[in-house]
Amino acid sequence: MGIECRLKTTHSNFSLDVDLSISLKGITAIFGPSGSGKTTLLRALAGLEKNNGYLKVGDAIWESEKHFLPTHLRSIGYVFQEPSLFQHLSVRGNIEYGYKRSKISDQSVMEKAIELLQIDHLLNRKAAELSGGERQRVAIARALSSAPKILLMDEPLASLGEKHKKEILPFLELLHTELDIPIIYVTHSVDEVAYLADQLILLDGGKVSASGEIAEMLTRLDLTLSHGERAASLIQAIVGEYDENYKLTYIDFSGGRFTVPRKQLSKGDRVRIRIEARDVSLTIHQQSETSILNILPVIVDEIADEGDAQVLVKLRVGNDLLLSCITRKSAQQLDLKVGKKLYAQIKSVALLS
Amino acid sequence: MGIECRLKTTHSNFSLDVDLSISLKGITAIFGPSGSGKTTLLRALAGLEKNNGYLKVGDAIWESEKHFLPTHLRSIGYVFQEPSLFQHLSVRGNIEYGYKRSKISDQSVMEKAIELLQIDHLLNRKAAELSGGERQRVAIARALSSAPKILLMDEPLASLGEKHKKEILPFLELLHTELDIPIIYVTHSVDEVAYLADQLILLDGGKVSASGEIAEMLTRLDLTLSHGERAASLIQAIVGEYDENYKLTYIDFSGGRFTVPRKQLSKGDRVRIRIEARDVSLTIHQQSETSILNILPVIVDEIADEGDAQVLVKLRVGNDLLLSCITRKSAQQLDLKVGKKLYAQIKSVALLS
Amino acid sequence: ADELRVAVASNFYSTIKVIAEHFELKTVSSSGQQHKVILIPGSSGKHYAQIINGAPFDIFFSADTERARLLEQEGKVDSGTRFTYALGKLVLWSPIDNYVDLQGKVLSKKDFRYLAIANPKLAPYGKSAEEVLKSLKIWASLKGRLVRGENIAQTFQFVSSGNAKLGFVAYSQIRTPDHTTGGSFWEVPQSIYRPIEQQAVLLKDSALAREFLSFVKSDESLSIIYESGYGLP
Amino acid sequence: MLNEFDLNALIVTLKLAAISTVILLLFGTPLAWWLSRTRWKLKALLEALIALPLVLPPTVLGFYLLIALGSNGPLGEISQWISGQPLAFTFAGLVVGSVIYSLPFVVQPLQNAFSSIGSRPMEVAATLGATPVDRFLTVAVPLARTGFVTAAVLGFAHTIGEFGVVLMIGGNIPGETQVLSIAIYDHVEALEYGNAHWLAGGLLLASFITLVVVYSLNRRFSLFKGGD
Amino acid sequence: MLNEFDLNALIVTLKLAAISTVILLLFGTPLAWWLSRTRWKLKALLEALIALPLVLPPTVLGFYLLIALGSNGPLGEISQWISGQPLAFTFAGLVVGSVIYSLPFVVQPLQNAFSSIGSRPMEVAATLGATPVDRFLTVAVPLARTGFVTAAVLGFAHTIGEFGVVLMIGGNIPGETQVLSIAIYDHVEALEYGNAHWLAGGLLLASFITLVVVYSLNRRFSLFKGGD
């Protein structure tokens, strides 16, 4: 089950030309610089942009030479880059617009969305009487209310603060795990990519420059994603024991065990762990008397330059990969080489879901 | 020189009621959750929102009981939360609109803005033919073109990717250092606050919940800013020597010296350093054989809970403050107490300007 | 050269146009300068309202006697100048050949959907048509088939466009100096209606105006009037 | 005072204005919508054609309609063929005339209103599963509300005041084609100024009250729009 | 063929339509702008008042204007006092009548166009240092362009086709107040159908070409707008 698409769309000075297959399991992030065609691609998938191409979603052919399934039959939810609320309807009217047109009678997703997006107190307002972030949250709820089969989201969280982001992200996660709604998600934020994405498509100048599994994409040293301040690696892991005393949870993965502050998790849950490259320091010997709890034995897999003064080290730990960004000076002092065994001190571990 | 304001503005379900003085030196960030009144405050400063109050900017009284200086006489630049380009003008027409109405004949700021915002290739486009990020960049250039005395920016970078953000932020910095244009800046991003802000105003429910110097605000354990994933401290420092061998720069501050990857800086430059709480680990003894270069002696100043399992430690280093976020377990192992002397290992240091 | 503004009932417009042309030519030859007669056609009710409100007309050729008389009563007229300049003749006309018989019996056959008349309230020709139908005692039975034109010109259009099969129009409309319109007609005998007296008044005295009025009364004009299908006073 | 004829005329007038307005909106709405969306090369021709009847004096337009509707005219033959009788001098004929004459007053405000909506709201509605007709009715129409008010007011008022066309093709048949405007006109022409003042005054007052109500309601609702 | 009177009428007509349209736009634009922005409680009354002349048959409206503007009327006396002659039966009087009668066709499309701009573009212009007049001219007016086209077309065309008011208060004086619409009408009344067809046909053709050009230009420019 997936999306097969070969799409060509042309604006006056720009043309999008992609040949992609997107898995319909989980969340696919589309990432790329401003003007690279992310919105254009999303619009093309929604049928809002005419193009000559082929688009197959699951078993259904949405576009081919002779055939063009119009937008309203595509069973999608679309969060536009600008909130685009209906000005003639109240917030409630906006949200219920899609619900009323869907064949579902179950309001629970809609109600859950309203609760989680914290817009219950706004329901009777007019669309024009909202703040920027409120508008965006209403737009997200509206897109969900029609119980779409696929959700297309164009930078839905850009105008929201950390607090709301933190509350909405798990909800989006839930949508695809519990309701099995795949999401195609445009974002500028590496954080959001790491948090949500299962697959990643990199767009540049209207072309796909790379695509693949998220963990692999994040640690590919030839892509820009693995460079820069927010470079990080992802590890799939399983929740293990819980330390009542220190309120810590142990998380097991192929290369050992992490210790993290307690989260609402039960033993056996599958979780995703994000480790930023700059949070990983390297030592030759295992150190004690440190506030760092997570120390793992690793093997150097690949080394690449990160600017003049730093190097990016890809490390193998069990079957998983870690990135570490350290200064060239340290690298020399540690005498780094591919294959060398070291200890990685991991200052901070983000448990994503 | 500063802004004195006592403003009261009421929407149907919301009222903004602030009594503030804002320094006109540097960049003041306004930070607060969605719906807290940030946009309303900015609009009130611009004269776009009628209100009963008092507003004095520098020596000029903009609003008092009897007097209301209309917006077009306020000599401000305003970047709206939505780009709001003039649809009837080209990109060039939009940008030049303000320039033509200013008394300046110097196009250099405008040209510099166009170059830095990378919109030169868009100048002849129609406003409707731009991507979301392109629109926002044009809106920023437009606000600058009138050579305003104060710049009001409402989440100007929210819709931009890392790459553009990284290029625009130093430019905004430049505006206030070189052109002496103070900026009042609404944002949701702690990163942007830390990068830019000299002063910080926290808004909540239409009221100012705290305001002050940025370094102090960030490390005040009673505010939410110092909690959460992105908690960090700021340190003012001076560029010292340069290590040609390892391409490293040394940076001196009241508590010692940092080693950072080389930047385009010359000796004696004042810089700002940001250190995230989770990048700071604590040890009892000074460790060697580690990739961490920055190890500083510190004294525990204050300890606060961070969730169940973690603690936030405020550390004194010289005259500056550091935050460290560690697990409660580590804290116990290290036997943390106020006044205790330790070593802080700083994994990563961000040089802001 | 002087100008003369003459308000004239629409139905008399094409006739007086010929008279005015003759008059202009004549004044050129007699006095050496070309005077101008400016004709202003319109309904008499409208002209009346305009004159009451100060319209700059010199002479008014009404379609009836009433408006002229009213103006005289209100002192808008040079006293003693009111006179009848033509008698309108009513005909029952249809553009269809041999449809209207010479006795008007076609009216009683009623094989038409619409009979057009001018609005009796507004146009003297309408009033006369009503009189005719009443004296033929078919007024009531024809009521459902009547369509009424605002004026006699419109009534003519109803018929000539074929929307009404026949109608009471002015003889002057189907008979102009140049030609006679086709179709068939019945010239209604003067015994069953009073011919329509059309009167004129002098509004603003001037030598030229008086000259024009006497020219209208001259034989030359009278023959034009007669040629145009009017009876002579 | 209102005599029987005037009362009849009032009823015919209201019927004519109401029916014409409904037809104008029914025809004008899809036409205006299409004009506001199409990129058809010859669109300007059609737009010009719709505005064209305006430049002719109504009586002259009526005159040509009369010819067209007449037994030899093209429309007359068609209608004769369909309904067995010509359109002239019938209420239906008046409706045809009024619709042609008032079309630009309805189409143009609607077209402008539809254009200013932009494509975004319709796109949003499509992504929410609304069919083209559904989204037209639930999004485009309410967003163009002020355009509809203008179109309906201009169309209705203009039909009430219209007179030349009606005069020409109506035949002034009481109870059928005699409308108020002609009744007032007749009073003026017949120098019955008293009656004319009465009728005109009443018409003005009634219209004024209606218009005030319409505009107030429009404004009440428009508070829902506002903002940016 | 075009005789001397017809030519005169053509000139008077174009002059009247042009002057009236200019005056209508000059008066209508600020009025429409004000109506689109004000929150005045009694706004609906004014809006109704503007639309009111529409419901009267033009000749009847003309009749009342004649009374008001004539030598005994209040406006007539004022103008008599100022210029030494009443307004009725003068070209200036025609302009007054046309302006009153065509006002709603100009004000309503403009008001709608201004309303649909919203307040944001004006706010932006203010922050960029544009004075109210400046931003009105450089932002509101260009953004309301389609409204202006509609207003001008309806106003101009309606004045050309207008006839009842002009006939009443103008007095149909050739070279002064006889306009083309009346000339055509007179030809029709005088059964001079040939002249009528010629004049009407020419008027239609010229108007059609003008309208096509206007709409094409409007469309060319409107490509600048579009999008969301």
Ligand SMILES: Nc1ncnc2c1ncn2[C@@H]1O[C@H](COP(=O)(O)OP(=O)(O)OP(=O)(O)O)[C@@H](O)[C@H]1O
């Ligand atoms: N026109 C209006 N009418 C009524 N309430 C309004 C209006 N505009 C804003 N509000 C309300 O005022 C409050 C403050 O709005 P404001 O736009 O200042 O928030 P904000 O801090 O800028 O939020 P955001 O980060 O989401 O943009 C919000 O609760 C909003 O719902």
Ligand SMILES: Nc1ncnc2c1ncn2[C@@H]1O[C@H](COP(=O)(O)OP(=O)(O)OP(=O)(O)O)[C@@H](O)[C@H]1O
């Ligand atoms: N209507 C249009 N006409 C012409 N060019 C357009 C149009 N819309 C978009 N473009 C151009 O197409 C390119 C891709 O636009 P798109 O909106 O897909 O970018 P994006 O990746 O979504 O960027 P952003 O992150 O800034 O939203 C841009 O260069 C833009 O200028």
Ligand SMILES: [Mg+2]
């Ligand atoms: Mg985009």
Ligand SMILES: [Mg+2]
């Ligand atoms: Mg805001």
